Amino acid sequence: MAETRGERARHWRYEELPGVDLLRAHYIRKSFVRHTHEHFVIAAIADGVEVFHHGSGDQYAGAGALALVNPDTPHTGRAGVPEGWQYGAVYPSPDVVAAIAAETTTLRGTPGFVTPVLDDPYTVHLVHQVLRATDEGNPLAADTLLRVIVTRLLRLNGGTLPRREVRTAGARTAARARAVLEERMATPPTLEQLAAGLGTSPFALLRAFRGTYGMPPHTWLTDARVRRARRLLDAGTTPSEAAVTVGFTDQPHLNRHFSRIVGVPPGAYQRERKNVQDARGDRSVASGAWQWNGQQDMSTRTYGPVTEAARPPRAQGTRSRREGRSRTAPWYGTHSASGSPSDSPGSPSA
Numbered sequence: 001m002a003e004t005r006g007e008r009a010r011h012w013r014y015e016e017l018p019g020v021d022l023l024r025a026h027y028i029r030k031s032f033v034r035h036t037h038e039h040f041v042i043a044a045i046a047d048g049v050e051v052f053h054h055g056s057g058d059q060y061a062g063a064g065a066l067a068l069v070n071p072d073t074p075h076t077g078r079a080g081v082p083e084g085w086q087y088g089a090v091y092p093s094p095d096v097v098a099a100i101a102a103e104t105t106t107l108r109g110t111p112g113f114v115t116p117v118l119d120d121p122y123t124v125h126l127v128h129q130v131l132r133a134t135d136e137g138n139p140l141a142a143d144t145l146l147r148v149i150v151t152r153l154l155r156l157n158g159g160t161l162p163r164r165e166v167r168t169a170g171a172r173t174a175a176r177a178r179a180v181l182e183e184r185m186a187t188p189p190t191l192e193q194l195a196a197g198l199g200t201s202p203f204a205l206l207r208a209f210r211g212t213y214g215m216p217p218h219t220w221l222t223d224a225r226v227r228r229a230r231r232l233l234d235a236g237t238t239p240s241e242a243a244v245t246v247g248f249t250d251q252p253h254l255n256r257h258f259s260r261i262v263g264v265p266p267g268a269y270q271r272e273r274k275n276v277q278d279a280r281g282d283r284s285v286a287s288g289a290w291q292w293n294g295q296q297d298m299s300t301r302t303y304g305p306v307t308e309a310a311r312p313p314r315a316q317g318t319r320s321r322r323e324g325r326s327r328t329a330p331w332y333g334t335h336s337a338s339g340s341p342s343d344s345p346g347s348p349s350a
Contacts, residue, residue, distance in 0.1 A: 001268065001272070002264040002265055002268035005028070005029065006026075006028055007025075007026060007027050007028050007029065007030055007084070008025065008026050009023065009024070009025035009026070009027070009263050009264045010023065010024050010025070010264070010272055011023050011262060011263060011264045011268075011269050011272060011273075012134075012272040012273055013273050014134040014139075014142060016139030016142065016143065017134070017139070017142055017143060017146060019039075019092060019093035019095060019096040020039075020090055020091060020092050020093070020096060020146065021039060021090070021091035022088075022089070022090060022091070022130075022131060022134060023043075023087075023088065023089040023090075023091070023263065024087075024088045024089075024131055025086070025087060025088075025089075025263055026084060026085075026086040027079060027084050027085060027263070028079060028082075028083065028084030029079070029084070030077075030078070030079070030084075030263070031076075031077070031078045031260070032052070032075075032076050032077035032078065032260060032261065032263070033076065033219075033222075033257075033260045033261060034053070034074050034075070034076050034214075034215050034219055034223075035074070035075070035076075035223045035226070035260075035261040036071070036072050036073060036074055036075075036214075036223055037069065037071060037072075037073075037091060038071055038072070038093070038094075038227065039071060039091040039092060039093050039094070040068075040069070040070060040071060040091060040092050040093075040094070040097055040112075040113070041067065041068065041069035041089060041091055042066060042068060042089060042090050042091070042092070042127060042149065042150075042153065043061070043066060043067040043068075043069075043087050043088075043089040043127075044066055044087055044088050044089065044123070044124040044125075044127035044128060045061050045062060045063050045064065045065050045066070045067065045085055045086070045087045045124065046063060046086045046087055046088065046124070046128065047063050047083075047085065047086040048062070048063065048079065048080070048081050048083050048084050048085035048086055049061065049062045049063075049079070049080030049081045049085055050067055050077060050078070050079065050080060050085040050087065051077070051078050051079070051080040052067060052069075052075050052076050052077045052078070052116075053075060053076040054069065054073070054075045054116045055116070059116045059117050060080055060117065061085075061117045062080075063124075064119060064120070064121035064124055065117055065118065065119045065120070065124070066117070066118045066120060066123060066124060066127070066153070067087075067116065067117060068113040068115070068116055068117070068118060068153065068157065069113075069116060070112040070113055070161060071094050071112075073214075074213070074214035074215050075116075088127050088128045088130075088131045089127070090127055090130055090131075090146060090149070092146065092150060094110070096150075097111055097112075097150055097154075098110070098111060100147055100150045100151060100154075101150070101151075101154055101158070104147075104151040104154075105151065105154050105155060105158065107154060107158055107159070107160055108160060109160035109161070109163075110160060110161040110163070111154055111158055111159075111160065111161070112158070112159060112160070112161035113153065113154075113157050113158060113159075114157050114158065114159045115157055118153070118156065118157050120152075120153075120156065122152075123149055123152055123153060126145050126148060126149050126152075127149060129141070129145050130142050130145045130146050130149065133145065170204075170207070170208035170211065170212070171208065171211075171212045173198055173200055173204075173205060173208050174205070174208045174209045174211070174212035174213065175212070176198055177194055177198060177205060177208075177209055177217060178209075178213065178220070180194060180197065180198075181194075181217060181220070181221050181224065182224065185221070185224065185225060185228065185246055185247050186244075186245065186246060186247035187247065188221060188247065191205065191206065191217065191218075194217065205217070221247075222257055222261075223261065225246040225247055225248065225257070226246075226254075226257055226258055226261045226262065228245075228246045229242045229243070229245075229246045229248075229254060229258060229266065230262065230269070232245060232246070233266055233269060233270040233273075234270075234273060236274075239251050239254060239255070239266040239267055239270065242254065242266065243266075251266075254266055255267075
């Protein structure tokens with residue numbers, strides 16, 4: 001868990017949900033730079049408002065809505081209200097979504113989401129139930145509910161993604177430039193050198209690259225470096241080694257860009273994903289529990305109002321007032337949903 005200035009986030013994996021990343025976060029001042037994901041984004045807003053630039057304009061997702069982003073789609077993210085936004089998210093891989101779509105829908109081709117925002121409190125509830133199920137070490141509930149979520153969203157807001165075909169000369173040049181940057185990630189050429197090597201001009205390359213990939217080459221390169229750093233961290237490489245390997249000058253350089261794209265620092269990211277098995281082995285403490293001045297906050301294990309026994313020790317003064325105002329229920333839960341994972345439907349037909 002990473003916590004900074006009232007913001008907190010946890011990015012992790014659950015061994016029994018292969019191909020799926022998980023996130024729980026409360027951001028206030030966080031601003032995500034333009035980036036992409038290799039997986040689908042299914043973000044369930046529990047409170048506040050998130051604004052993210054997607055396509056040709058800003059999209060607004062408030063409590064009870066889902067922010068939906070297809071793989072390799074450039075987007076940003078920031079708070080739409082002063083108090084920020086709280087949400088839980090699941091990131092299923094294209095293979096996971098394709099397998100579910102083939103079994104439960106009539107979609108042909110590559111499945112994806114049609115619109116980036118969907119007002120659906122029921123599915124928002126299900127997303128948070130998946131996260132709770134992973135906290136409790138309940139693989140049957142987590143897997144079942146994830147399949148219900150993907151099936152429901154594809155039926156409500158699904159379609160076939162267009163095939164990305166490289167037809168124009170500009171798109172072919174952009175694809176060649178991308179291949180060069182992938183190969184020379186640690187020591188990339190300048191824009192002029194890259195253009196000269198491809199037989200074009202810098203501004204022509206810039207226009208072609210932006211038109212094909214939705215961002216200029218230097219922004220794409222930073223995004224690609226963070227992606228590769230994530231793979232290295234998952235494989236056990238230290239953050240300092242990963243930073244140099246992908247071409248950042250040092251670990252603080254990686255930290256800055258990693259946090260602005262993934263949402264947590266690389267060290268916190270690696271610790272959560274490395275220690276999943278250890279967290280599952282200790283059933284006395286929820287794996288998603290937050291630290292509160294050194295004390296475990298057990299409120300994340302509950303589904304209804306938090307009892308006094310479950311609260312962290314109170315201090316005097318403003319902290320007690322703040323805690324009493326905001327800790328009446330699990331912070332990541334939705335206002336309209338309650339119950340345990342077993343209360344949710346188990347059939348993909350939901």
